[in-house]
Amino acid sequence: MYYSQQARLAIYAQGEFGKGHSKTAEGVLRYAPNPVVAVIDGSECGKTVEQVTGIPSPAPIVGSVIDCLDYRPDALLIGTAWTGGHLPPEWRPEIITAIKSGLDIINGLHDFLSEDEEIAQVAASYRRKLLDVRRPPEHLAVASGQAAQVTAFTCLTVGSDCSVGKMTTSLELTRLALARGYSARFVATGQTGIMIAGEGIAIDRVIGDFMAGAAEKLVVEAGFAHDFVFVEGQGSLVHPGFSGVTLALLHGACPKTMILCHKVSKTCVGESSLPIPALPKLISVYQGSANLVRPASVVGISLNTAGLNDQQARQAVEAAEAETGLPATDPLRFGADNLFEAVLAFREKPA
């Protein structure tokens, strides 16, 4: 564990809570074992977390680091990130205030706080921890294909884009497997996943040559002790900025099955004007790419239906099922039972 799962967290999401760039904040609120005692965002101050995000959490939303201290946090968790993962200069005084107020800092940005001269110096003086969860372990190796040998049944979430529900889907499938009495493990491959699971490797922070090796290491470590291993996917094969990370994870993890995740309201990749291909095309892209190293099948579709009403969401699910011939759902709205059944059925299918 990189940090105590009992530690009380204040989540920093200044100006961003519930908007496009606060998926770390929301993931931690929804899934981390730690108590979240406050969320910091002056622009949503006074509202409830549920009003802003739909997540039923009793944490108050406050305006600043100073205001969160009333709720006795142990650590400030940086809950927002921009593409590129750099530290915006306006966060700096708030982080320093938090350290001086006795908080450790949990950071998932590409910019490591422990390598920031000013912040590192303050943390040393005040004896607070700077936890850079995206820092990869040393001595990673080039992948050798070992992940294909694990005894666990492995499932990787893949996506039509970034931020479409890959981590959420993997977590929900892990929860369902455990609830049914299987031994199951969520393998975190990104900063938010690591904050939730307490361990993992942020694949997108690993040096190119060792990305697949990092994925392989995670799957091999988990894969001989569990019935199921659900690997958190990253990026998308159709995203020009991140496709290399996605392919390294696919070829390093060697999953037996994949769940394809898609956000219904998105039509273009990232911020680009590249159209997101249709679901059947995406299935063939992922299966084709997996097959270059080790065959894997997409066995279900996980839709993020944010912004739709229940009826529209239900229609989107039915349309995805009709278009692909596979079970579909929005795990947060309708549960992921049918996706878990699909993984289970594939596992029990005679070879």
Next chain:
Amino acid sequence: MYYSQQARLAIYAQGEFGKGHSKTAEGVLRYAPNPVVAVIDGSECGKTVEQVTGIPSPAPIVGSVIDCLDYRPDALLIGTAWTGGHLPPEWRPEIITAIKSGLDIINGLHDFLSEDEEIAQVAASYRRKLLDVRRPPEHLAVASGQAAQVTAFTCLTVGSDCSVGKMTTSLELTRLALARGYSARFVATGQTGIMIAGEGIAIDRVIGDFMAGAAEKLVVEAGFAHDFVFVEGQGSLVHPGFSGVTLALLHGACPKTMILCHKVSKTCVGESSLPIPALPKLISVYQGSANLVRPASVVGISLNTAGLNDQQARQAVEAAEAETGLPATDPLRFGADNLFEAVLAFREKPA
């Protein structure tokens, strides 16, 4: 330029010269502008470079760093690398001897000498430079697709595996374009290419999220000032360890054409038992992957026919042409004129 192109080089290839892991040594001997004054390999001592590698170079092969000093080198260039790119402990005393003898060190390994405490200390005392050519620049960005906008006609070499001739093919095509009076630029994306070109970025050493952005940066910097840009490819989409690097380079560089490189004697990927797919399948894999972001066509086949006699090599070229319907050659044995013609024809084809 990372170093003077007039500097006199001694190439360190102890126990490896002309064998599987000395492609840096051979690339520098064949293409770098620098004079190579000696090659160090005790196991080939006394032979000529041409006897060992076929490269017509007058450099003597000597047994140790001490022996190379007679030829007045300015720098020791580390000319071999193992998968993973780490520094073997037995090279350490030789590197230290070189520094103490007044040589700078040119190093393309993943392990940076400037971060090695002992070596860095000796270099500081003796005021010698440690040139870690694989060190990426700071402040790289996530790719945004800009490379598709350059005015140059861009061509990326892609491969059936690592070490099959991608750099060599890109260099030969650049040479031909220049010989015909075009403005052309070789874009180096790996350590040996950088040692030859004097600049570039080792994409496989870049952090996952920024690999495609690094490729984009290189192509954008070269692509508005030249008729042709030939981008050195890396790895292979069918190599489980390196496929992520390959896809990031493809999606970041946004080439208009590709040349597919293959070593005739290789049947399995890397050291694995994964069979290398047939050339038509590889063409469809690369074109399909490119098309996810920006269409690009494979317009020719570059074969590495090492180990074959001329007649066998000619047959292999003819077989590749028959199998793919594209021009093929071994650039080192038969020249790359037909590949350059194919790139030129594609450039002049009406859209």
